[in-house]
Amino acid sequence: MDELHMVRALLPQAPPPTREVTAAARTRLFSGEASVPRSERSARGRRRAHWLWYGLGLPLVAGAAAVSVLLAASGQPASTGHPAAGGLRRSPATGKANMPSAQAVLLAAATSAAKRTPTAMGKYWRVATTSMDILVAGTKAHPYDLAELTRFDNAWARVAGQPLKLVNQYLGAKPATSRDAAAWRADGSPTQGRKLLDVRNGVLKAISQSYAPSAPFVDQEPSQFGEVAWAVGDGSPLTTTQLAAFPSDPAKLRAQMIRYVNYDYRGVGGPPAGSMDENLMTEAINLLQAPLTPAVESAVYQVMAGLPGSRTLGLMRDPLGRGGYGIAYAGQNSLPQGMQGQSVLIVDPSSGKLLATEVIVTTPGTGIVRDLPPGVVPTPGGGKVPGPRCKGNPPPSGCTVPFTYGTHHQGQVWSYTVIKVAAWANTLPPS
Amino acid sequence: MVAGQSDGAEPPPHEQYIGRSMDAPEVFAVVFDRHFHEIHGYVARRLGTSAADDIAADTFLIAYRKRASYDASAGSVRAWLYGIATRQISRHRRDEMRTYRAMRRAAGSPLAPEHAADHTELVADRVTALTARRDLAAALAALSPGDRDVLLLVALAGLSHAEVAVALRIPYGTVGSRLSRARKKLRAALGAHHPAA
Numbered sequence A: 001m002d003e004l005h006m007v008r009a010l011l012p013q014a015p016p017p018t019r020e021v022t023a024a025a026r027t028r029l030f031s032g033e034a035s036v037p038r039s040e041r042s043a044r045g046r047r048r049a050h051w052l053w054y055g056l057g058l059p060l061v062a063g064a065a066a067v068s069v070l071l072a073a074s075g076q077p078a079s080t081g082h083p084a085a086g087g088l089r090r091s092p093a094t095g096k097a098n099m100p101s102a103q104a105v106l107l108a109a110a111t112s113a114a115k116r117t118p119t120a121m122g123k124y125w126r127v128a129t130t131s132m133d134i135l136v137a138g139t140k141a142h143p144y145d146l147a148e149l150t151r152f153d154n155a156w157a158r159v160a161g162q163p164l165k166l167v168n169q170y171l172g173a174k175p176a177t178s179r180d181a182a183a184w185r186a187d188g189s190p191t192q193g194r195k196l197l198d199v200r201n202g203v204l205k206a207i208s209q210s211y212a213p214s215a216p217f218v219d220q221e222p223s224q225f226g227e228v229a230w231a232v233g234d235g236s237p238l239t240t241t242q243l244a245a246f247p248s249d250p251a252k253l254r255a256q257m258i259r260y261v262n263y264d265y266r267g268v269g270g271p272p273a274g275s276m277d278e279n280l281m282t283e284a285i286n287l288l289q290a291p292l293t294p295a296v297e298s299a300v301y302q303v304m305a306g307l308p309g310s311r312t313l314g315l316m317r318d319p320l321g322r323g324g325y326g327i328a329y330a331g332q333n334s335l336p337q338g339m340q341g342q343s344v345l346i347v348d349p350s351s352g353k354l355l356a357t358e359v360i361v362t363t364p365g366t367g368i369v370r371d372l373p374p375g376v377v378p379t380p381g382g383g384k385v386p387g388p389r390c391k392g393n394p395p396p397s398g399c400t401v402p403f404t405y406g407t408h409h410q411g412q413v414w415s416y417t418v419i420k421v422a423a424w425a426n427t428l429p430p431s
Numbered sequence B: 001m002v003a004g005q006s007d008g009a010e011p012p013p014h015e016q017y018i019g020r021s022m023d024a025p026e027v028f029a030v031v032f033d034r035h036f037h038e039i040h041g042y043v044a045r046r047l048g049t050s051a052a053d054d055i056a057a058d059t060f061l062i063a064y065r066k067r068a069s070y071d072a073s074a075g076s077v078r079a080w081l082y083g084i085a086t087r088q089i090s091r092h093r094r095d096e097m098r099t100y101r102a103m104r105r106a107a108g109s110p111l112a113p114e115h116a117a118d119h120t121e122l123v124a125d126r127v128t129a130l131t132a133r134r135d136l137a138a139a140l141a142a143l144s145p146g147d148r149d150v151l152l153l154v155a156l157a158g159l160s161h162a163e164v165a166v167a168l169r170i171p172y173g174t175v176g177s178r179l180s181r182a183r184k185k186l187r188a189a190l191g192a193h194h195p196a197a
Helices: A003-010 A019-029 A038-054 A064-073 A102-115 A178-186 A240-244 A250-262 A276-287 A294-305 B014-021 B025-047 B049-065 B077-090 B093-108 B113-118 B120-142 B145-155 B161-168 B172-193
Strands: A124-138 A143-157 A163-175 A192-197 A205-210 A217-222 A227-230 A237-239 A311-317 A323-329 A340-348 A353-363 A376-380 A399-403 A413-425
Touching: A003 B120, A003 B145, A003 B172, A019 B025, A019 B049, A102 A294, A102 A311, A102 A323, A102 A340, A124 A163, A124 A178, A143 A178, A143 A227, A163 A178, A217 B120, A227 A240, A227 A276, A237 A240, A250 A276, A250 A294, A276 A294, A323 A353, B025 B049, B025 B077, B025 B093, B049 B077, B077 B093, B077 B145, B077 B161, B093 B120, B120 B172, B145 B161, B145 B172, B161 B172
Parallel strands: A376 A399
Antiparallel strands: A124 A143, A124 A413, A143 A163, A163 A217, A192 A205, A227 A237, A311 A323, A323 A340, A340 A353, A353 A413
16 A cells, blocks of 8 residues: 555545436536536625625715825724634724725825834745634533634745745634533533544544644645745646736736736636635735735735725724734635524735734534535434444435534624735744 | 547447537536446545535536536546536545544544443554544645545545546656655554555
8 A cells, every 4th residue: 555545545535416417517517507616606695695794884084184184094093902713803993984994094005114124034934823613512511612723923034945934734623602611611611522533425423623732733844846835726836026027006916916816727727716806805815924025015905995895893902912903805705504604804014014814704604514425314412423423425315423513693704814924034933 | 629429329338428528518417427326426535525515516516607618639528527526625624634634633532431432442543543543633634735636536536646647737757756756644644554565
């Protein structure tokens, strides 16, 4: 058995598509709907829901006045403290009358970025982030959400052949809010939980997942391209030479970003999932974590300001407690079945720094189980763990799997990524 | 583009259906029926069944839309479809990374007593297997997207080097170099777990 066999064993064959799925795909191919892939249609649906939720009719104050209000105010967010990961940190802050538009916030960030003094390049471009994902846990009687934290600390070598270092570490799971903590204690304060593994492959395994941090995973190897960032759209490695050649004219930069998004293995692939505007926002957020010149960084913010569908949420604190403006934008996010969320970025217009991105729940759901193979019955509140009887692909009908409810609510932070460091460094980060 | 003419009772070669479907869309149904399950299966192995339902359907929609750009002389329909599917999968790289991360995390956790009780005789083997799984998942996640695409098209889809070259539209030689680089990294990551070690 060689490593290719091991890959096949790691990613085993999945059950075939159901008759319904096959029939629906076949029908769609030859119906009038065929021109719009499902991913694009559902993205539009989600966006409508966001507009309903955020459709508060906030008066928009654009232009120079708003920018100065915002620059003055952004240092002192009104929200206090830093609630636990699952909490709501939105704040009405400056009041509706003074609420600047998303465009004004982003243009202010563009102005600040352009004024920044360029820093000298180091050996490594270091990007350190921490991400939070909600892990649904507990029983029917005591449902709760745990916030799982993972840290990434990447040092990309500027010169090909030099060692780069990529570190990621699971930092453990803790109750997301004080209410979740109470339910967790009522459940006996478990330090591990059962988690279904590889449900997707049709062979069920309920394994125990520790809520404790794990050892860091470290990848240190010579840099292949001397890349300091990656384009989101086509996955191209971006070197400092390439980044330095980026246009600082927003229209030209936008055109270049569209080329990245549209690059499709030289004509083989199809259009990107989601709208071009959504993809441009994703690319912009990615580029803001790369070593850009002040002029190009300013242009990225100007491209973002030109994208439709963004709204200000007011002053917010990011998960590290830093103040900035929250901007709800049209983006794709994957939440469990039945739930919908809003993508949000937090930017500090006075420094021109992107601080964090979040997904905030707009439509809470109840269930969490997805991708159950045919014949498997979810058991509310944690059922019998599938035993040897339930082996098979797909498992025989009647096999039960644990099923939890969670405590999702509107406004809950479902996931976030906070950018702690995006700067040049001359030493590799510790593991 | 092959015109797709066939004479008499001899069924036209499969690749020619695509050419004909430009004028007769229902002919594309043959392509769908022959390949949907296979493409779905490949996507499901990388991203899960639920994602595969959408991505496989989108792959055929895109293929249908782009059927005019299909060049039968360049390679098989199958390789062409895998190329489109791979491009769609690349839009879900974050989900794929999440899966590998979950595998690593899950494999690194201690076995639960009740779980072990179900498989007493297997526990020792499973601990070893789980460690190998974790290392393999980590190594797969650490591959560059291009290397991973080549590796999985070979390992999971069973495409030949020539077919991978067509699917990804990369030079034939690049397929070999990407594959050997990816395999080398996997072997290094597996270390003691590698069967050959």
